[in-house]
Amino acid sequence: MSSELFSPLPLRSGQVLRNRIAKAAMEENMAGEGQLPDQRLLSLYRRWASGGTGLLITGNVMVHAEALTGPGGVVLDEHAPLEPFTEWARAGKSGGGVIWMQINHPGRQVQADMPGVAWGPSDVAVSLGRHSSRFGRPVAMTEEQIQATVTRYAITARRAEEAGFDGVEIHAAHGYLLSQFLSPLVNTRTDAWGGSLENRARMLLDIVRAVRATVSPSFTVAVKLNSADFQRGGFDADDARQVIEMLAPLGVDLVELSGGSYESPAMSGRPADSRTQAREAYFLDLARDLVRTSPLPLMLTGGITRRETAEKVLESGVAIIGMGTALAVTPDLPDRWRDGREADHRLRPVTWSDKALASAAGMAQVRHQMRRIARNRRITPHTHPAVALISEQRQQRRALRSYRTWLSETRDTAGR
Numbered sequence: 034m035s036s037e038l039f040s041p042l043p044l045r046s047g048q049v050l051r052n053r054i055a056k057a058a059m060e061e062n063m064a065g066e067g068q069l070p071d072q073r074l075l076s077l078y079r080r081w082a083s084g085g086t087g088l089l090i091t092g093n094v095m096v097h098a099e100a101l102t103g104p105g106g107v108v109l110d111e112h113a114p115l116e117p118f119t120e121w122a123r124a125g126k127s128g129g130g131v132i133w134m135q136i137n138h139p140g141r142q143v144q145a146d147m148p149g150v151a152w153g154p155s156d157v158a159v160s161l162g163r164h165s166s167r168f169g170r171p172v173a174m175t176e177e178q179i180q181a182t183v184t185r186y187a188i189t190a191r192r193a194e195e196a197g198f199d200g201v202e203i204h205a206a207h208g209y210l211l212s213q214f215l216s217p218l219v220n221t222r223t224d225a226w227g228g229s230l231e232n233r234a235r236m237l238l239d240i241v242r243a244v245r246a247t248v249s250p251s252f253t254v255a256v257k258l259n260s261a262d263f264q265r266g267g268f269d270a271d272d273a274r275q276v277i278e279m280l281a282p283l284g285v286d287l288v289e290l291s292g293g294s295y296e297s298p299a300m301s302g303r304p305a306d307s308r309t310q311a312r313e314a315y316f317l318d319l320a321r322d323l324v325r326t327s328p329l330p331l332m333l334t335g336g337i338t339r340r341e342t343a344e345k346v347l348e349s350g351v352a353i354i355g356m357g358t359a360l361a362v363t364p365d366l367p368d369r370w371r372d373g374r375e376a377d378h379r380l381r382p383v384t385w386s387d388k389a390l391a392s393a394a395g396m397a398q399v400r401h402q403m404r405r406i407a408r409n410r411r412i413t414p415h416t417h418p419a420v421a422l423i424s425e426q427r428q429q430r431r432a433l434r435s436y437r438t439w440l441s442e443t444r445d446t447a448g449r
Contacts, residue, residue, distance in 0.1 A: 094134050141159055330353070337354055
């Protein structure tokens with residue numbers, strides 16, 4: 034069954050994706066001892082690699098050992114042993130596709146009970162109503178901390194290439210650090226890193242330059258960017274258009290469009306803006322507008338579960354479609370589409386009135402399925418979201434104890 038979905042996509046770096054279907058990044062929270070990938074991640078990625086997906090993008094790998102999105106996060110810094118990452122890259126490429134490492138810093142989106150640091154462009158805290166206390170109070174970054182973070186991204190990208198990954202995706206969406214710098218609501222700085230969009234984009238652009246200068250020309254560099262934050266007065270579609278134009282001369286191969294943050298979880302299908310209430314392809318309307326002017330190929334992620342929807346997205350001019358939840362439930366969905374079949378099951382959206390809690394439960398459902406895939410167990414798509422959330426909280430408590438011990442030992446070794 035011929036389709037543009039299964040046509041190759043050449044990128045500026047010279048890399049060729051075998052089809053237009055990507056496994057978008059999902060935070061696995063499966064780090065093993067030492068915040069390293071272990072057999073669970075290898076098993077999970079082998080399963081995805083064998084399902085026909087052209088591109089696998091890992092869940093966010095942290096560039097700073099003292100700043101994690103969650104205690105089960107994987108860290109690749111200058112001190113991490115490379116062999117576990119080499120095995121991860123090998124697992125991701127075992128089916129003939131390519132694998133990119135998503136690299137990230139959480140900034141202010143750090144849980145209050147986590148050790149380490151909670152940094153931001155400014156000291157503006159995450160606002161989640163009665164859930165706000167879940168996150169630590171951020172400290173505005175100094176110039177030295179900004180420059181050190183730029184260097185950390187470049188180090189992680191270089192080491193990802195050394196480990197055998199085919200590219201990196203720099204995460205500048207979903208309210209994490211680079212998204213925070215881009216947001217006029219969070220970034221209230223009055224120096225060269227705040228104010229105008231050019232200043233707010235400076236950190237992202239400096240990181241792209243540093244990464245591109247560190248890796249080889251054939252190594253892909255992509256950026257994940259919000260099409261909008263879905264908060265009044267925040268980063269919007271016109272800002273996204275301008276940032277994409279800024280990225281184009283810097284050697285970026287692809288921009289992935291998503292949207293939202295913890296404060297407005299549009300990426301989970303629970304946005305504060307009614308324009309994203311569609312059941313599938315949450316950000317397609319915004320993507321159509323951005324495609325018209327984008328000098329770079331665009332990837333769209335958010336809610337795609339059916340081939341018909343994927344085809345519609347490609348018809349809009351988007352170059353590649355990204356799926357997360359759909360592949361956590363049906364790892365071989367691309368092969369099914371090629372055979373004219375669809376998924377047997379889908380996760381039901383969590384429609385609780387508490388949006389923050391609903392978003393957390395929805396992500397817990399997805400990670401519950403990923404853990405089952407990693408253990409070679411059957412998918413259980415009807416697991417109640419409350420059950421998944423309670424299980425996730427138990428996993429997080431164990432991971433937090435392990436992370437605290439590891440970070441303390443790491444600091445002692447470094448003499449800090």
